[in-house]
Every structure is written in structure tokens, then in C-alpha cells.
Amino acid sequence: MKRTVHRAARGIAGFLAAVAVIALVGWGAVLVAGASPYFRVDRVEVTGLTYLTRDEVRAAAGVDGATSVWARQARLLEGLVAHPMVESARVTRDLPRTLLFEIEEAEPVGLVALPLVLAVDRHGNVLDIDPGEPVLDLPVLRVATERAAGLWGPRLLAREVARMAEVAPELFAVISEARLDDRQVTLLLGDSALRVRYHPPITEERLRDAIVAMNDAAERFPGDQLREVDLRYADQVVVRTAGAFATGSES
Numbered sequence: 001m002k003r004t005v006h007r008a009a010r011g012i013a014g015f016l017a018a019v020a021v022i023a024l025v026g027w028g029a030v031l032v033a034g035a036s037p038y039f040r041v042d043r044v045e046v047t048g049l050t051y052l053t054r055d056e057v058r059a060a061a062g063v064d065g066a067t068s069v070w071a072r073q074a075r076l077l078e079g080l081v082a083h084p085m086v087e088s089a090r091v092t093r094d095l096p097r098t099l100l101f102e103i104e105e106a107e108p109v110g111l112v113a114l115p116l117v118l119a120v121d122r123h124g125n126v127l128d129i130d131p132g133e134p135v136l137d138l139p140v141l142r143v144a145t146e147r148a149a150g151l152w153g154p155r156l157l158a159r160e161v162a163r164m165a166e167v168a169p170e171l172f173a174v175i176s177e178a179r180l181d182d183r184q185v186t187l188l189l190g191d192s193a194l195r196v197r198y199h200p201p202i203t204e205e206r207l208r209d210a211i212v213a214m215n216d217a218a219e220r221f222p223g224d225q226l227r228e229v230d231l232r233y234a235d236q237v238v239v240r241t242a243g244a245f246a247t248g249s250e251s
Helices: 002-035 054-061 073-081 152-167 204-220 242-247
Strands: 043-047 086-094 098-105 110-113 117-120 140-143 175-180 185-189 195-198 226-230 238-241
Touching: 043 054, 054 073, 054 098, 073 086, 073 098, 110 152, 140 152, 152 175, 152 204, 195 204, 204 226, 204 238
Parallel strands: 043 098, 110 140, 140 175, 195 226
Antiparallel strands: 086 098, 110 117, 175 185, 185 195, 226 238
């Protein structure tokens, strides 16, 4: 019985030793290949770009003439994911000398004046994009009071319009300005005098309520009589027309 146990133990030990040797040989082969000029990167392909250039991706990843295609992926991605214009990144190898990068860029959702007009993403981070080239058709984001002008104010407003872009793109497309004060957000739509007011954060359901109310009011009140859709009251949508503002009543 003891001989059987010893024989089994020797077999397991031998197997583990063989695995270790194979692993060391494999790692050694990678190191040798990494040092070989044959595997130096001479081509970089990038997908997912709108604002960044391939050269900017290459620089952020630290790829130069001495970079091996066997370079650690974590090292290649470290600089990329830290770039303010990159939401996420992935890299794969196409042997012998090509790296393939898949980039998800940070998307601008609004414009802020600081005092220069700059684009911001869904997190309120300023993006290195010239708003005029190409022209960004995005809402202007304004924080109207000192109390709301702290760090949370611009970020909250950016998150709000980003949510609208995702769940109600037809509404986002016509927002000319989004304004935040201490308690509410006011959306100005297009060139009209129509505005939407609500307490943040807004849900997809309430956004849909606003769209339904605007469509219904457009049929009931022809012309440009519709002035405001108010979502500040729970389970209610208050529609105000030009006449309602004149008389102080609500529809």
C-alpha cells in the first residue's frame, strides 16, 4: 500500500515538474520572441475613432519603433485608458508585426462656457475637442446658482443630458440649453419658447410622459401657444400655454 502511495506521489510530482518546465520554456520563448527584431511592431490598426487620430492612440499606448508585438497588453492599455478621450480600449495581436486596437471614445454630451466654450462628456469632464471643428450640435449646459455651481452641479447636469441622449434621443436632439439651479433642471427646446422643468434625476418614464404631453398639446393648441411642460409634481404633467401664463392658470 505504501509503495502504491509513494508511486502515485512520485507521478504527481513528476507531472507538476513537467508542467513547470513547459511553462518556463514557453515564457522563455516569449522573452526571446519579444527581443527579436522580427516581431517589432511596424503596423498599428485602430477602430472606433471619431475624434482621436491613429497617431494619438499609438502615442498614448507608447508604441514606438522598438515595441514588440509581444509587449504586455496591460502596459499598452495603461496609457490609453488614462486618456481623457478614451472610455475603454482593447488590444489584440496580428502576428508577426501588427497591433489591433479597439477604442471606445468618450462622447461629448454638452457645451459649457469656462469662459471658453468647451465640450464635456457624461461625467462632466472637459474633452480636448474643438467645438467648432467639426461643429458640435449639442445643448449648452449652464449652472445658474452659486450653490449648484460646486463640483456636483456640472456633473449632475452632464449625467442628465447623457441619460436623455440614451433613452429619449428625439428629445435630446432639440434641446438648445439645459439649466440647473438649486432644485430643478430647465430644458429649453430649439428656437421656440418651450421649456421643460423637472427635479433631477429624471427617469425614462417621466421623459416619455413629457414627449407624450408635448405631442398631445401640439394637437390641442395649434401654433406656438405651448410654453411649458412641468414635471415637478409627482404623477402629474402640467402643461402651460401662452394664455395660461397670461392668466396665471394651468392646463
